[in-house]
Amino acid sequence: xxxxxxxxxxxxxxxxxxxxxxxxxxxxxxxxxxxxxxxxxxxxxxxxxxxxxxxxxxxxxxxxxxxxxxxxxxxxxxxxxxxxxxxxxxxxxxxxxxxxxxxxxxxxxxxxxxxxx
Amino acid sequence: xxxxxxxxxxxxxxxxxxxxxxxxxxxxxxxxxxxxxxxxxxxxxxxxxxxxxxxxxxxxxxxxxxxxxxxxxxxxxxxxxxxxxxxxxxxxxxxxxxxxxxxxxxxxxxxx
Numbered sequence: 298x299x300x301x302x303x304x305x306x307x308x309x310x311x312x313x314x315x316x317x318x319x320x321x322x323x324x325x326x327x328x329x330x331x332x333x334x335x336x337x338x339x340x341x342x343x344x345x346x347x348x349x350x351x352x353x354x355x356x357x358x359x360x361x362x363x364x365x366x367x368x369x370x371x372x373x374x375x376x377x378x379x380x381x382x383x384x385x386x387x388x389x390x391x392x393x394x395x396x397x398x399x400x401x402x403x404x405x406x407x408x409x410x411x412x413x414x
Numbered sequence: 415x416x417x418x419x420x421x422x423x424x425x426x427x428x429x430x431x432x433x434x435x436x437x438x439x440x441x442x443x444x445x446x447x448x449x450x451x452x453x454x455x456x457x458x459x460x461x462x463x464x465x466x467x468x469x470x471x472x473x474x475x476x477x478x479x480x481x482x483x484x485x486x487x488x489x490x491x492x493x494x495x496x497x498x499x500x501x502x503x504x505x506x507x508x509x510x511x512x513x514x515x516x517x518x519x520x521x522x523x524x525x526x
Contacts, residue, residue, distance in 0.1 A: 301457075328512060339516055340516035342514070352512075353511035353512075353513055355513070391512065393512050399506055400463060400465070402463065403460065403512075405458045405459065406457050407455075408456075
């Protein structure tokens, strides 16, 4: 079965621009979460969506936003890009339902590598 | 969030067993222990998880201490493909949302 698909895989933007990243979860997975990975901060949680609703958000500024569509596909947007936004953005999907157990397993995509110049 | 402590790096010879330790002294009774690994230029990949009992799957084994304050991921026969960063993570049970808190992990090098 197809895994988690993220597009684009690589992109270059300049400061002040905005970017939209896309994530297609595994079929049947309704929970989608996003993580940012940088060499300095490691992997950090951005937000999680379930049934088109954001359930949780990490400690990131409002420039980072996301949404989930009725088919569970998700997008995240970063506005007014800064140099520090250069990172690998990872999307993960899971079978998590309305109530999530600690046994829930995430399947990650390969990520979208964003470079801000 | 409960935290885990792992060595920064470890080395193993190819085809030898590897034991990757993780300390989680503040684990709560309902926290699951998860292991993920990240190969170069890829997203993290689920390896194994457990609650109280030892667990085996096709990738690895997870040995959990009786007091649950530590655990060990066991790769029975390291291959070059196992060179990766291994993350030990505690996942809460019963939350209304789900997020994983990644530490810095253990970078495993496999020597041919």
